[in-house]
Each structure stands twice: as structure tokens, then as C-alpha cells.
Amino acid sequence: LPALTDEVRARGKVVLTRSSGIPSSHPRSAHIAPATVAETTYTKHRRPFQRMEDGKTRRPASSEVFTISKFKPKSQSRAASIQSCLSVSGRASLGGYGYRAPKESEIRAAEKSDTAGIDKCWWVAVLAFVMSTMESSSSRCSGFLMVGIMEQMNVERGLASWPVSLLGSLMDCGGLLAGPLSELFTTVPVLIGGSVLAAIGIIASAFVPDVTWLTVTLGAVHGLGLGIVTTMLQVLISMYFERYRGAANGIMFSGSTVSAFIFPHLLLFFGNTYGFRGSLLLFGAVLMNLVALSLAFREPPWVRQERIKSRMGVEGVQRLSLSTPQADNRTNVSAVQAVLRSFGAVLKCAMMYVLVITWLVFSYNYDIYLSTMVDFAMDKGVSLEDAVSFITYTSITDLVGRVALPILTDRGFLERSTLMTLDYFLLSLCAVSLPFCDSYWTLLAAFLGVALFLGCAITMQSVLMAQYLGLEKLAVGYTVLGAFCGPALLGKASFVGFFRDALGSYNEMFWVLGSSSFFVSIIWVLVSLVDKKRARKWQPDITDMFTRPKT
Numbered sequence: 001l002p003a004l005t006d007e008v009r010a011r012g013k014v015v016l017t018r019s020s021g022i023p024s025s026h027p028r029s030a031h032i033a034p035a036t037v038a039e040t041t042y043t044k045h046r047r048p049f050q051r052m053e054d055g056k057t058r059r060p061a062s063s064e065v066f067t068i069s070k071f072k073p074k075s076q077s078r079a080a081s082i083q084s085c086l087s088v089s090g091r092a093s094l095g096g097y098g099y100r101a102p103k104e105s106e107i108r109a110a111e112k113s114d115t116a117g118i119d120k121c122w123w124v125a126v127l128a129f130v131m132s133t134m135e136s137s138s139s140r141c142s143g144f145l146m147v148g149i150m151e152q153m154n155v156e157r158g159l160a161s162w163p164v165s166l167l168g169s170l171m172d173c174g175g176l177l178a179g180p181l182s183e184l185f186t187t188v189p190v191l192i193g194g195s196v197l198a199a200i201g202i203i204a205s206a207f208v209p210d211v212t213w214l215t216v217t218l219g220a221v222h223g224l225g226l227g228i229v230t231t232m233l234q235v236l237i238s239m240y241f242e243r244y245r246g247a248a249n250g251i252m253f254s255g256s257t258v259s260a261f262i263f264p265h266l267l268l269f270f271g272n273t274y275g276f277r278g279s280l281l282l283f284g285a286v287l288m289n290l291v292a293l294s295l296a297f298r299e300p301p302w303v304r305q306e307r308i309k310s311r312m313g314v315e316g317v318q319r320l321s322l323s324t325p326q327a328d329n330r331t332n333v334s335a336v337q338a339v340l341r342s343f344g345a346v347l348k349c350a351m352m353y354v355l356v357i358t359w360l361v362f363s364y365n366y367d368i369y370l371s372t373m374v375d376f377a378m379d380k381g382v383s384l385e386d387a388v389s390f391i392t393y394t395s396i397t398d399l400v401g402r403v404a405l406p407i408l409t410d411r412g413f414l415e416r417s418t419l420m421t422l423d424y425f426l427l428s429l430c431a432v433s434l435p436f437c438d439s440y441w442t443l444l445a446a447f448l449g450v451a452l453f454l455g456c457a458i459t460m461q462s463v464l465m466a467q468y469l470g471l472e473k474l475a476v477g478y479t480v481l482g483a484f485c486g487p488a489l490l491g492k493a494s495f496v497g498f499f500r501d502a503l504g505s506y507n508e509m510f511w512v513l514g515s516s517s518f519f520v521s522i523i524w525v526l527v528s529l530v531d532k533k534r535a536r537k538w539q540p541d542i543t544d545m546f547t548r549p550k551t
Helices: 002-011 104-111 122-135 142-153 157-172 175-185 187-204 211-240 245-287 289-294 301-310 325-329 335-348 350-379 384-403 416-436 440-469 474-489 492-502 507-534
Strands: 014-019 035-037 040-043 065-070 091-093 096-098
Touching: 122 211, 122 245, 122 289, 142 157, 142 211, 142 245, 157 211, 157 474, 175 187, 175 211, 175 335, 175 474, 187 211, 187 245, 187 289, 211 245, 211 440, 211 474, 245 289, 245 384, 245 440, 335 474, 350 384, 350 416, 350 440, 350 474, 350 492, 350 507, 384 440, 416 440, 416 507, 440 474, 492 507
Parallel strands: 014 040
Antiparallel strands: 014 065, 035 040, 091 096
């Protein structure tokens, strides 16, 4: 092998060396049949016979590994190094062991074997879109639910708001439970469990006797199930997409906007026809389709392989043949230890805290704009009918922001951190301009801009979580995100009440929200500068694979 390496360095050829695991001291190792095909040189070790218990001998099935390395020692361009597993077409015969050189198509296929499905499984994004449409229906119909609770249970607004408020809070905190469960049971089973909880919670709400039990079934059980579904869908999208992760997340999150056009009218029809309890029962039957859709998901094979490697006690696990006994000697790490290790890695990641601040500011902006848009417009002298039309118009720009703007990063026009900087900067401008708007058209323009940039922000949040945390720690990252942001988000009602009731105007509130968005844009400017500083052109050490000792 050293002589062959010297020849490669001198001639700059492509070398294929197949390793069969036979030590150099083995008597069979001297039987090497070199062959040359065009500019390709490779060697073959003949596999030894194995003696069975009955005294017979047999030759094991071929499972050799070719290592392909392309050498360009005198070129200034990036040297490429590929390691692939290629099956050898061999045959056992009386005259010896024959084989053929791998075809170019086989080499290309083996090179891409680990990532064959990345950015190609668009059916996953479509399924996630359908599930997101149904998952967002409860929050989009929160007004219908609150009115129905007041009429059915004969309670005041304060008590009637408890199930709806708890529903929204647990949807935001679904990652608290989803992250550890996905580490223990993988992503798809947790998604199925969340779908079951979401459907059972809303069906059980049709039979509860009072608002206390409704808070448990609708607020706790249903809300927790929806939070788990939301978190797991984001994790699955990040698994299947890398380059087009922004577009895929945009397709999924657009389901929330589409839900606003479908489910309020559907629940209104159910309520007028079958009453409030009947509408909840039929609504739960519709959400049972979440379970059926979740059964169609599968974790991609490259993620399953990485999970297995992460739970092994040895780093740098190499591909092994079926006949190699080395895989049985590795020390397994328990699932609980893997979860704790993931938590520790996430908490040590500085970008996790940037993402927490970003999500906290986004959540306050998004929920407060939706809840105060109509009231703020009426304070400015806009009629109720015109103010309600803002909801429809902003849903359109919200959809555009979720789907179209992230494509700019997928196509390479902008870096993801740069888009976040521009997005939150423009969001802050739209927010601080609202107090100065005094007509229908100026208010509409400002709210359209707010919806556009908030739609982009929610999509990019998921993309950046996957980019900076990695797929292995993504689910745990959502757990940490929920743990930090969940308690802070409980103060949204008090935040709005302070400005509207105590100060008598929303103007100061929008200035505070605009300032917080501007602060986030400054943070992402620093992140962008750090990313550019750390960016280095990858230059592999080509000869290292020949000189380093084998483990």
C-alpha cells in the first residue's frame, strides 16, 4: 500500500483499494491480483475459506468495501475525497475468484447513497401542510370556542377564556414533552401519540359537565397534543430537507393560514346545525384524520443511521460488512444518557439563547397583533366592517411571507442570518409606523407589512433551529425553547392590558414591540458577522486516509 500511495502521488491517478479485513500476516494476504482499467487502479484480497462445525468449508458471501479517492496534488482547486461502499460482483469457482471493476454510475450512486432523499421528498411537505391546516384549526377558531363556552356553560368571559388561554399556552410549550419523548421513542411514534391526544381531547370536550373539566380536556389534553404535533412536524421537515428547508417549512406553515379560510366556517355550520356540543364532536372526528396522516410518515434512513451512531460509545463509526464482528463489541449508551447528553449540548450552544430571544419576541408580536388589530383600527376611527377586513387581507401577505421570502435563502440570494436581520428590521419599521397611521389605507399598508414579515419569521425560526442545533439535538432544542419561553408568554394578556387599560392607548405598546424587533435585528447582524468570520473553505487532507493508523 505505501508503494501504491507513492505511485498515486507521482502520477495523480484515481485509486480504488478494497479492504477485506485480512491482516498482512495472513497467508492469503500475499495473493493480491492487481488490475488496471483505463486510469483506475485497484487491488483485491481473496477471502479465506471458513471451516464449519461439521468439518465442511465454505466461502463467505462477498461484502468487500472499495475506497475511492481522487487525487489532484498539483491542482489549486478543492481536492475531492469520496468514500463509498460498493458491492463487488464476484463469483466463487474452481479456478479462483473473479470480479469486475465498478461502473461510473455505481460510484455516483454510492457517493449519494447517504443523502439520496434529501430535498426530494416533497410529499412530506404536502402531508405536513395538510396536518398543519388541521392542527391550527383550534387556534383559528378560538373566538367561536369562547362564545360557545359562554352560551353552553352559562359562564362569564373570565371563566370562558381559561380553556382557550390554556390551549394556546400548551401549544407553545408542546416541545417540553415532545423533545424527551422523541429521544426515547423516535419522532414518528411521538407524532402519532400527539395526534391521538389532540383528537381525544376535543371529542371528550363534547361530554364534559362544566368549564373546569373543559379546561382539562380542551385546554390541557387537546392543547398538549397539538403542541406535540407542531413540534414533531417541524423536526420531520428538517430531517427531509436541507437546501430547500425554507421552502418546505413555508409550505407546512402555510397550512395555518389556509385553516383560517376553512375551519371557522365549518365549525359555524356544525354549530348552527348540531349545537355546540355536536360541533365539538364532529370537530374531533375531523381531527382524527391527524392520526391517519401521521401513520404515513417515516424517519429517513440517514437519520436512523445517525441516531444509531450517536448512541454508540465510539466516534467515527465506519461502515462494516455483515460478516465483520467489530460492531458487536461497541459499548451502547442508554437512551436516558443520550437525552441528558443532548440537553447538555443544547444548553452549551450560544445560538440556542439567540433563538430563544428571537422566538420570544416573535410570539409577543404575532399574538398581540392578531388580538389587537381590529380594536386598534376602531380606535383610529375605522368602522367594524372595514377593521374585520384586515384579517382577510393580512392572511394573504402572511401566506406570502411564509412561502415566498424563505425561498430567497434556498436559492442562494441571501444568507439565512441576513434575511432574519432584514426581516426583523423591516418589521420594527412597520410596528413603529402604526401609531402615526390615521386612515384605513395607511393602517392597511402597515398591517400588511407586519403580517408579511411575521410570516417569514415563523418559517425561518424552524429553519435556523435545524441549522444551528443539528438534527440530532433539534427535538431537545424545542424542549429548551418551550421551557424558556413558556412561562414568559403567560404575561401577554397583562402586557396588553397595561397599555390599553392603564395608559389608554396602544401607541406605546407598538413602540415597545417595534423596539424589541429592532433589538433582534441587531442580534442577527452580529450572528451574521460571526458566521462570515468562521466560514472557511474546506480543504481536506487527502493523504491522511493513507497515513493515519486504522482503528
